[in-house]
Amino acid sequence: MDVVVEPGLGWMELNEYLKPYGLFFPLDPGPGASIGGMCGTRCSGSLAVRYGTMKDNVLAMKVVLANGDLIKTANRARKSSAGYDLTRLMIGSEGTLGVITEVTLKVQKIPEASVVAICSFPSIKDAADVAIATMHCGIQVSRVELLDEVMVKILNDANGTDFQVAPTLMFEFIGTDAYAHEQNLRVKKIAEEHQGSGFQYFDSPEDKETLWRMRKEALWACLAAAPHAEAMTTDVCVPLTRLADCITKSKEVLDASPLLCPIVSHAGDGNFHTIILFDPSNEEHTKEATRLNEFMVHTALAMNGTCTGEHGVGTGKLKYMEEELGYEALKTMKKLKHALDPNNIMNPGKIIPPHVCL
Amino acid sequence: MDVVVEPGLGWMELNEYLKPYGLFFPLDPGPGASIGGMCGTRCSGSLAVRYGTMKDNVLAMKVVLANGDLIKTANRARKSSAGYDLTRLMIGSEGTLGVITEVTLKVQKIPEASVVAICSFPSIKDAADVAIATMHCGIQVSRVELLDEVMVKILNDANGTDFQVAPTLMFEFIGTDAYAHEQNLRVKKIAEEHQGSGFQYFDSPEDKETLWRMRKEALWACLAAAPHAEAMTTDVCVPLTRLADCITKSKEVLDASPLLCPIVSHAGDGNFHTIILFDPSNEEHTKEATRLNEFMVHTALAMNGTCTGEHGVGTGKLKYMEEELGYEALKTMKKLKHALDPNNIMNPGKIIPPHVCL
Numbered sequence: 087m088d089v090v091v092e093p094g095l096g097w098m099e100l101n102e103y104l105k106p107y108g109l110f111f112p113l114d115p116g117p118g119a120s121i122g123g124m125c126g127t128r129c130s131g132s133l134a135v136r137y138g139t140m141k142d143n144v145l146a147m148k149v150v151l152a153n154g155d156l157i158k159t160a161n162r163a164r165k166s167s168a169g170y171d172l173t174r175l176m177i178g179s180e181g182t183l184g185v186i187t188e189v190t191l192k193v194q195k196i197p198e199a200s201v202v203a204i205c206s207f208p209s210i211k212d213a214a215d216v217a218i219a220t221m222h223c224g225i226q227v228s229r230v231e232l233l234d235e236v237m238v239k240i241l242n243d244a245n246g247t248d249f250q251v252a253p254t255l256m257f258e259f260i261g262t263d264a265y266a267h268e269q270n271l272r273v274k275k276i277a278e279e280h281q282g283s284g285f286q287y288f289d290s291p292e293d294k295e296t297l298w299r300m301r302k303e304a305l306w307a308c309l310a311a312a313p314h315a316e317a318m319t320t321d322v323c324v325p326l327t328r329l330a331d332c333i334t335k336s337k338e339v340l341d342a343s344p345l346l347c348p349i350v351s352h353a354g355d356g357n358f359h360t361i362i363l364f365d366p367s368n369e370e371h372t373k374e375a376t377r378l379n380e381f382m383v384h385t386a387l388a389m390n391g392t393c394t395g396e397h398g399v400g401t402g403k404l405k406y407m408e409e410e411l412g413y414e415a416l417k418t419m420k421k422l423k424h425a426l427d428p429n430n431i432m433n434p435g436k437i438i439p440p441h442v443c444l
Numbered sequence: 445m446d447v448v449v450e451p452g453l454g455w456m457e458l459n460e461y462l463k464p465y466g467l468f469f470p471l472d473p474g475p476g477a478s479i480g481g482m483c484g485t486r487c488s489g490s491l492a493v494r495y496g497t498m499k500d501n502v503l504a505m506k507v508v509l510a511n512g513d514l515i516k517t518a519n520r521a522r523k524s525s526a527g528y529d530l531t532r533l534m535i536g537s538e539g540t541l542g543v544i545t546e547v548t549l550k551v552q553k554i555p556e557a558s559v560v561a562i563c564s565f566p567s568i569k570d571a572a573d574v575a576i577a578t579m580h581c582g583i584q585v586s587r588v589e590l591l592d593e594v595m596v597k598i599l600n601d602a603n604g605t606d607f608q609v610a611p612t613l614m615f616e617f618i619g620t621d622a623y624a625h626e627q628n629l630r631v632k633k634i635a636e637e638h639q640g641s642g643f644q645y646f647d648s649p650e651d652k653e654t655l656w657r658m659r660k661e662a663l664w665a666c667l668a669a670a671p672h673a674e675a676m677t678t679d680v681c682v683p684l685t686r687l688a689d690c691i692t693k694s695k696e697v698l699d700a701s702p703l704l705c706p707i708v709s710h711a712g713d714g715n716f717h718t719i720i721l722f723d724p725s726n727e728e729h730t731k732e733a734t735r736l737n738e739f740m741v742h743t744a745l746a747m748n749g750t751c752t753g754e755h756g757v758g759t760g761k762l763k764y765m766e767e768e769l770g771y772e773a774l775k776t777m778k779k780l781k782h783a784l785d786p787n788n789i790m791n792p793g794k795i796i797p798p799h800v801c802l
Contacts, residue, residue, distance in 0.1 A: 151776065396523060
């Protein structure tokens with residue numbers, strides 16, 4: 087139930103390899119992501135609501151540190167209390183603490199059955215409320231994805247489909263065939279109590295694959311919808327109960343903007359993305375994209391959320407780190423960085439804002 | 445779906461508080477454990493096979509560092525990629541990096557239905573094989589506990605029960621009523637294919653509570669069985685597929701010892717405990733207990749496992765740390781310790797062996 091890989095391997099290639107064994111690796115970020123990069127950003131994706139994020143699915147790593155030491159962060163045991171959690175220290179460190187050379191991943195059994203359901207709602211708040219209610223009910227979803235009407239229209243245009251252009255939830259239920267259908271019926275009931283309409287479910291492999299492929303390729307559909315634009319893809323995450331609030335407030339501002347800003351959300355985790363489409367050669371556009379991103383981040387932080395649920399800090403979100411975590415936490419990070427990389431040779435300038443002192 | 449607590453709160457008190465909300469905190473170490481201590485040792489328990497360990501169930505902490513800084517490790521969002529994982533760095537650090545003053549925990553919905561099953565096997569290997577096969581099948585267990593015949597006899601004596609004195613598995617299946625029973629039937633089939641006998645299942649609240657209480661109080665039953673003895677409670681964890689091997693090898697040596705050494709295992713995680721009952725005033729006893737513990741640890745390490753799955757290092761397992769992780773990983777831990785606590789005032793002498801240099 088584990089596999090040892092090199093960091094350059096893509097998660098999709100890994101899953102091709104694992105398939106004949108009836109196994110899969112349950113993280114699904116953008117197509118093309120590699121295991122090393124996924125460790126670097128502490129990535130997640132639509133399945134995190136069931137299987138957790140990268141931090142929950144890596145057992146061990148080999149890492150080359152700045153001083154040349156090659157360390158093994160842990161053994162293959164599924165759990166351990168033997169010392170500081172070097173594995174988790176490396177995950178999310180964006181290459182600033184070492185170079186990952188090997189990763190041992192937990193793998194999962196491919197569920198024997200799954201049902202995919204979609205449902206439309208009059209407002210994004212209704213859709214978010216249903217995502218929250220579903221999680222509160224203890225229904226075992228493996229995915230709860232929310233798309234706003236802007237995103238649905240873009241997907242329809244890109245795929246020749248005719249889904250109702252309205253805020254939409256896409257669910258996946260897994261387990262045995264009976265159980266997946268049982269959960270599906272429960273969510274249908276919750277959705278109908280919150281003005282849901284057009285509830286449909288799919289259990290044929292082809293239909294399910296088509297739906298998730300559409301969702302997975304959302305970014306490409308957006309770029310096709312705005313051929314001269316670039317995408318500023320931002321993500322925030324808030325406590326689950328604040329999701330409806332946060333997404334509603336953000337959407338009011340996004341809808342009022344001249345820029346096209348579709349929303350896709352891993353709603354079961356309180357996480358959502360906005361793909362802000364803007365022309366980078368147009369100064370007004372760039373300013374507006376930045377303003378929208380800042381608004382979303384500040385809204386999320388005011389709700390005790392995070393400036394990035396799964397994309398990482400890099401340099402783009404450096405400026406929000408102090409507001410989110412406080413100066414002392416950043417100083418602590420700087421101390422850790424300095425202890426392992428005193429000459430600052432590992433991906434310098436990332437994660438820790440430059441004004442933070444030791 | 446989260447709760448903010450002080451570290452001195454016991455997990456059992458917390459669950460009493462959460463119960464009226466239909467929620468619980470899914471970690472169940474020994475009765476009496478407190479949230480702070482559970483963070484310190486990166487604890488788990490019988491439910492970890494379903495819900496993960498302490499590292500998977502803490503969202504954020506406040507910690508006072510050695511220099512007096514009060515840091516917040518994260519916000520309330522269920523996931524975040526905002527910087528180094530200070531939360532996970534503190535979890536399992538056994539008080540050597542700071543004093544935890546507040547913990548934000550993820551909580552879970554109490555499952556609407558559960559079924560508990562027990563089954564006996566001719567050998568501990570058969571029992572472990574069934575635990576492994578169950579996990580490989582993707583059956584959703586919330587508990588897979590293995591007890592050897594020594595432990596079953598002690599439990600019978602302490603509780604006036606008459607369970608078959610043989611290696612025994614105890615399962616818990618959760619979900620809807622139909623699903624829990626469906627999983628139960630599947631495991632019954634697997635057990636019967638591996639010489640399982642006397643398969644029984646329980647779905648009344650009283651029966652289930654009695655069974656888990658017996659299991660939870662195993663340590664006290666052991667102490668009652670050997671009134672003048674002390675318990676050396678040790679735990680190791682190996683990759684799941686090596687569990688049957690590891691536990692069989694260990695048991696040969698334990699059975700040949702004059703000391704009473706019952707085994708209890710969180711088998712779904714590859715983790716097992718031996719409660720070595722010995723008279724500390726008897727030098728031969730003490731030596732023998734130490735020898736048995738060392739044998740188990742070396743056997744687990746040779747299988748790419750860990751010297752402690754959930755109890756922590758303290759001083760007792762310091763001497764195995766280098767064999768498990770290598771000198772460079774320990775040096776890295778020492779650098780982290782020195783960066784945050786240069787005067788070594790936080791629980792000195794724990795986790796990192798004294799011979800490790802910066």
